[in-house]
Amino acid sequence: MKQSDFEALVWTQWAKAPNEKIQPEEIRPMKNVQTYSRQDALAQDTEWQFTAWAEPYPDDDDPWMSPNHPTNRDKRVIESVTGIWMELINEELFKLKEVMIDIDDTKIIEKKDEDGNVIETTQQMGYRSDVPFTSTFNKSVYDVIQKEHMRLQTDVGQSIYTKALLRFDSWFKANGFIEAHGHEIEPFWAKAYTGAVAINEPDAETPPPLSNDHKWEDVLLEIQLLKKGVFQLRVFHPSLDKQNGVVVPLGNWQDKLRDILIMHGAELSIYLDPEILIRNWGKRWEVDSITKQDINKLRAQLKSAIGITNQKPIFDMRNGKWQFQPYIRLHKNFHHKVTGRILSEDDTELLHAYAYMQPRWLLEKLGI
Numbered sequence: 083m084k085q086s087d088f089e090a091l092v093w094t095q096w097a098k099a100p101n102e103k104i105q106p107e108e109i110r111p112m113k114n115v116q117t118y119s120r121q122d123a124l125a126q127d128t129e130w131q132f133t134a135w136a137e138p139y140p141d142d143d144d145p146w147m148s149p150n151h152p153t154n155r156d157k158r159v160i161e162s163v164t165g166i167w168m169e170l171i172n173e174e175l176f177k178l179k180e181v182m183i184d185i186d187d188t189k190i191i192e193k194k195d196e197d198g199n200v201i202e203t204t205q206q207m208g209y210r211s212d213v214p215f216t217s218t219f220n221k222s223v224y225d226v227i228q229k230e231h232m233r234l235q236t237d238v239g240q241s242i243y244t245k246a247l248l249r250f251d252s253w254f255k256a257n258g259f260i261e262a263h264g265h266e267i268e269p270f271w272a273k274a275y276t277g278a279v280a281i282n283e284p285d286a287e288t289p290p291p292l293s294n295d296h297k298w299e300d301v302l303l304e305i306q307l308l309k310k311g312v313f314q315l316r317v318f319h320p321s322l323d324k325q326n327g328v329v330v331p332l333g334n335w336q337d338k339l340r341d342i343l344i345m346h347g348a349e350l351s352i353y354l355d356p357e358i359l360i361r362n363w364g365k366r367w368e369v370d371s372i373t374k375q376d377i378n379k380l381r382a383q384l385k386s387a388i389g390i391t392n393q394k395p396i397f398d399m400r401n402g403k404w405q406f407q408p409y410i411r412l413h414k415n416f417h418h419k420v421t422g423r424i425l426s427e428d429d430t431e432l433l434h435a436y437a438y439m440q441p442r443w444l445l446e447k448l449g450i
Contacts, residue, residue, distance in 0.1 A: 083174050085271040092226045095170050096136075099146050107242040108146055109227055110137045111220045111253040113165035115179050115212050130173040135165030137253065175219070178270070181382040182215040184394070213257060214378035222269035224250045267375050290389025291317050291328040298395050298407035301388065302327075302440045305347050306413040313340060316413070317388060320443050330387050339380050341367040347412045348420050350435040353403045354396075377404055384408070411439045 097106040116133040138147055140162040147166065148157045193202040227243045227250075234241040259267065292301070302318040304327070318327040332340050345363040346354050356372035364370055377396055384395040388408075397405045411417070414425045414436070423432050437450060 083270040088222055088270055089226050091172055092223055096223060109246045110249050112216045113137045115215055117179055117183055117212060129171055130176040131171045132176050134168045134170055136168050138162050138166050179215045181386050184211040184214055217267055218270060220250060220253060221267040225269050291322060292319055292389040294390060294392040296390055298390055298393050300441050300443060301408035302444060303408050303410045304413050305344055305416060307416040335383060338369060339383050341369050342372060342376060342380060347410045350411055350439045352406050355403045409440050
């Protein structure tokens with residue numbers, strides 16, 4: 083997304099008060115965003131309009147909240163909890179919010195019958211988190227108003243955005259980020275989002291190979307190098323061609339996400355330890371950091387490319403590591419090119435690690 087396009091959205095849409103007046107000095111963080119299932123959202127005949135809620139400030143005599151009057155008391159109480167209703171129209175943001183959703187599998191409870199078949203699924207409150215999207219949106223808005231704040235201070239000696247910037251600082255700290263102006267989060271126009279497949283839908287002729295009826299734990303993703311700079315994913319799953327799988331191109335993936343996946347595939351582990359990955363492969367792949375936001379975007383990228391959107395392909399970090407549900411490795415020729423090690427009986431340790439980097443159904447098929 084171009085920075086100029088996002089700036090225009092901030093000044094014309096996000097700065098619009100409930101009374102339709104543009105009040106940039108009252109700009110505040112996004113609290114929540116309305117999401118649909120990915121399939122339903124993309125099937126709608128829409129102008130890319132969606133609802134979001136801005137943070138309310140009832141203790142600050144917030145002019146965007148309903149007046150504190152007996153006839154409006156209930157509405158004001160509701161706004162203080164849910165936030166202030168806002169409306170945005172933008173195709174790129176609409177698509178991004180649908181894939182930048184974090185699913186907490188521990189809050190999806192399945193009830194099974196005696197045969198192990200799922201007969202009831204309960205989704206507990208909080209099983210879907212929009213923080214990956216709202217944090218990126220808020221970082222982007224922050225950068226826009228910070229830029230204008232600095233311009234006003236330089237040109238006229240004072241700015242109307244001090245209160246707004248403090249609101250964003252408080253929001254980031256409350257949501258576990260160190261500082262709004264740090265590098266934990268990148269805005270939508272950063273290189274990290276350039277060409278991201280997550281905002282581009284698959285062609286009608288090449289839909290994602292799997293769906294929400296499948297499970298990530300049954301997926302093997304094998305990364306192949308076709309020629310210099312050209313990569314593809316070969317997807318293996320019991321529902322697909324068990325011998326050859328299905329090919330998913332990586333040409334429109336953002337470089338850093340693709341490189342993180344390759345680095346992880348070279349480790350032959352279900353765990354991604356960012357420190358180990360940077361130490362072993364960072365210099366070669368020119369990746370100097372792996373952040374929480376990178377992993378959020380990689381989750382979205384994998385969901386979009388493979389088609390399983392109702393589960394996390396990557397669990398939340400624990401003990402400094404992220405655990406992957408799908409098994410990921412490099413094709414044997416690519417593995418040799420990257421690591422310099424050949425898969426052969428002379429290297430039983432490597433052969434064992436490579437063989438076990440695949441789901442149970444494949445191990446059983448191979449008699450392992």
